[in-house]
Amino acid sequence: MSIDPITREVISSSLLACADEMTNNFWRTSYSYMNYEMRDYAVGLVDGAGHIVTQSRFTHPAFTADLGFVVQAALEELAEEGVEEGDVILSNDPVAQGQHLNNVVVFTPYMLDGKPFMFSCVRAHWQDIGGGAIGSGATNSTEIFQEGIQLNAVKVHRRNVPDRNLIRVIKHNTRFPDLVLGDLNAQIAACKIGLRRIGELLKKYSRKQIEQAIEETWDMCEQAARNALKTIPPGDYRAESFLDDDGVERGKPIPIKVRVNVTADRMTVDFSEVSDQVKGSLNSGFFGGAMNVARIAFKCLTTPHLPSNEGCFRPLEVVCPPGKLLSAVPPAALGDWAVPFPTVLDTIFRSLAGAIPDRIPAATRGDARGIMLVGLDGIKRRFFALHFPHIGGHGARPTRDAPAPRCAIQQGDMYSVPVEVNESKSPVIFEKYELRPDSGGPGKYRGGLGTETIGYLLVEGEVQNKMIRSRCLPWGLHGGGAGAGNEARVIKSDGSEDPVPRTDKYPLLTGYRVRMLTGGGGGYGPAFERDPGLVLADYFNGYVTLEGARRDYGVAIDPATAQINQNETARLRSSEQPRKELKIA
Numbered sequence: 001m002s003i004d005p006i007t008r009e010v011i012s013s014s015l016l017a018c019a020d021e022m023t024n025n026f027w028r029t030s031y032s033y034m035n036y037e038m039r040d041y042a043v044g045l046v047d048g049a050g051h052i053v054t055q056s057r058f059t060h061p062a063f064t065a066d067l068g069f070v071v072q073a074a075l076e077e078l079a080e081e082g083v084e085e086g087d088v089i090l091s092n093d094p095v096a097q098g099q100h101l102n103n104v105v106v107f108t109p110y111m112l113d114g115k116p117f118m119f120s121c122v123r124a125h126w127q128d129i130g131g132g133a134i135g136s137g138a139t140n141s142t143e144i145f146q147e148g149i150q151l152n153a154v155k156v157h158r159r160n161v162p163d164r165n166l167i168r169v170i171k172h173n174t175r176f177p178d179l180v181l182g183d184l185n186a187q188i189a190a191c192k193i194g195l196r197r198i199g200e201l202l203k204k205y206s207r208k209q210i211e212q213a214i215e216e217t218w219d220m221c222e223q224a225a226r227n228a229l230k231t232i233p234p235g236d237y238r239a240e241s242f243l244d245d246d247g248v249e250r251g252k253p254i255p256i257k258v259r260v261n262v263t264a265d266r267m268t269v270d271f272s273e274v275s276d277q278v279k280g281s282l283n284s285g286f287f288g289g290a291m292n293v294a295r296i297a298f299k300c301l302t303t304p305h306l307p308s309n310e311g312c313f314r315p316l317e318v319v320c321p322p323g324k325l326l327s328a329v330p331p332a333a334l335g336d337w338a339v340p341f342p343t344v345l346d347t348i349f350r351s352l353a354g355a356i357p358d359r360i361p362a363a364t365r366g367d368a369r370g371i372m373l374v375g376l377d378g379i380k381r382r383f384f385a386l387h388f389p390h391i392g393g394h395g396a397r398p399t400r401d402a403p404a405p406r407c408a409i410q411q412g413d414m415y416s417v418p419v420e421v422n423e424s425k426s427p428v429i430f431e432k433y434e435l436r437p438d439s440g441g442p443g444k445y446r447g448g449l450g451t452e453t454i455g456y457l458l459v460e461g462e463v464q465n466k467m468i469r470s471r472c473l474p475w476g477l478h479g480g481g482a483g484a485g486n487e488a489r490v491i492k493s494d495g496s497e498d499p500v501p502r503t504d505k506y507p508l509l510t511g512y513r514v515r516m517l518t519g520g521g522g523g524y525g526p527a528f529e530r531d532p533g534l535v536l537a538d539y540f541n542g543y544v545t546l547e548g549a550r551r552d553y554g555v556a557i558d559p560a561t562a563q564i565n566q567n568e569t570a571r572l573r574s575s576e577q578p579r580k581e582l583k584i585a
Contacts, residue, residue, distance in 0.1 A: 003212050011205060011213035012054075016307055018197040019044055019056035022120060026190040027058075031182030032127045033425065037417045038387075040125040044308075045194065046071045046107070048116040053214055055308040061412035062338055064295045065308040067121045069287040070097050070105045074153035075116075085111040086160035088188055092129070093152045094144050095330065098285020098292070099337045100137045101129050101148040106156075106187035110198045112207060120194025122187040126180045127385065130173040133504040134374035135385040137335025139247040139466055140504060141281045144331045149173045156184070175383040218311030221303060225315050226265040228302035232356055236261050239351035241343055244471050246280030247336070247502040253471070254278060254325065256343055260351045267301075269294040269348065271320040277328035281335035288334075289326035293341050294318045296410050297348040301359075339468050341410045342366045346395075346474075353477050361402070362395030362447060362477045362522030366469035367486045368408035371500075371516050373508065375461025377427055384426040388455065389416040389433060392518030393440055393448035393483050395474065402440065402448030402521045419455075427458035436484065436517060437545050442552035443480030443523020444530050449543055450484055450518040454491070456508075463490065463506040463514055473519070480523030481552060487517040527553050528573050532564050 042063030050072030073096030370390025441447030556568035
């Protein structure tokens with residue numbers, strides 16, 4: 001017999017509040033800017049069988065309800081040894097997690113009647129976990145063993161007693177021991193808050209009531225997802241795109257082909273025709289790749305405003321044979337596992353652009369990592385690694401322009417590290433950080449702008465260029481134009497510029513500067529249908545140049561008066577054709 005709806009909602013909301021409190025605690029106490037600035041973490045509660053009970057609303061969207069897979073694999077690994085009260089378990093298992101080794105999950109069991117009732121879990125990005133590149137996850141790595149230490153279901157605490165030997169192993173396998181151990185302790189503290197709140201809930205409600213509330217919440221979310229699917233016309237939809245290369249076989253494109261099948265109450269995302277796993281580090285495992293990226297897309301399309309839990313994804317089926325880019329098998333390198341995600345998501349959404357044109361935006365700039373400056377500060381005798389602010393353009397929407405520059409599509413509202421923070425923590429100076437005019441795809445609704453950042457090091461170091469999508473430009477939809485691509489360049493002392501390929505070890509000598517140009521988003525609708533007044537406003541705001549207004553929108557602006565030349569605009573729009581939507585071979 002079901003519990004009453006008020007009790008169900010109180011229990012469900014209490015569990016969600018627990019996950020949110022864990023998140024806030026970890027955010028405030030973490031050591032690495034990857035966590036306290038960029039918020040590159042996932043927090044949630046998992047039941048004793050490894051199913052997601054709920055996930056914090058402030059979790060990084062790239063980790064959409066995937067903590068359960070890691071817990072399930074760890075429980076299988078520890079089946080003979082067992083799990084006890086007071087245990088703290090670590091795992092960055094490349095098979096079960098399918099992500100780069102920097103993403104380490106810490107989880108602790110709440111024991112009831114001698115068995116795990118629930119786990120509180122925190123995944124965090126550790127700044128460095130060894131391997132051949134500062135920050136780990138080298139662009140040119142070809143196997144997982146080059147990317148750092150693997151911690152597969154190891155107990156860092158046993159019955160509340162820290163394992164000092166394991167902690168020393170971790171300390172001496174990272175270039176940033178203070179940051180890594182600080183984040184580890186913050187993860188453990190957040191998990192213990194979760195255990196405390198679960199215990200308090202069990203004092204108010206019985207185990208049966210809590211389990212019923214969880215099941216009914218899952219059922220409600222499942223029904224909400226199925227109802228949303230009814231708004232998408234049933235059919236078989238396909239789209240394709242490509243990535244520039246894998247960083248090892250340079251210049252060799254990586255095909256991205258997706259098939260989305262929609263029925264009245266089910267969606268199947270099929271990656272059978274996506275590229276085979278590559279030599280470089282763009283691979284991901286099935287759970288971190290195919291399953292995860294399909295869940296992100298499905299969540300956006302069905303239940304974007306509901307917390308993630310097991311029920312949200314019951315109407316979703318994911319197909320991806322082993323050995324593909326998104327289902328790589330060992331010993332594949334996974335260092336840049338998330339780099340393909342924006343392109344894959346753009347392609348999934350593109351497949352549905354004809355079916356639900358009022359809901360699908362144009363393509364984003366398609367990059368998730370940007371560039372990093374790394375090295376060894378000889379004066380302070382310590383390593384440094386910093387991200388350039390890598391926000392850029394998103395696609396124009398069916399009824400309005402794209403938003404201001406943001407992080408990659410799967411990163412949601414993840415923050416970019418402020419230049420002031422980077423300057424205070426690393427030997428770097430930024431001399432420019434501004435919008436990139438004319439980078440947004442032209443259209444009736446304009447694509448979002450990219451940014452231009454120029455910086456230099458006070459010591460010699462290296463550029464790690466992890467950018468992608470410089471050749472497969474962010475496409476427009478329904479007549480919209482393509483946005484600009486992503487670029488990285490080094491400006492030499494004589495003022496000449498060299499493009500930087502995808503690499504981890506491009507030298508940045510004294511007197512050299514690095515320029516990062518992030519791409520723009522695609523436009524939506526024919527550019528010549530854009531209100532000339534809006535083009536003039538874009539010119540005033542620095543979003544388009546005089547040349548761009550004329551070339552892309554057919555709008556002539558008098559540079560002397562900064563007013564629209566109506567006659568010339570009419571002539572341009574009657575005699576020229578606007579830039580068309582990019583077609584990808």
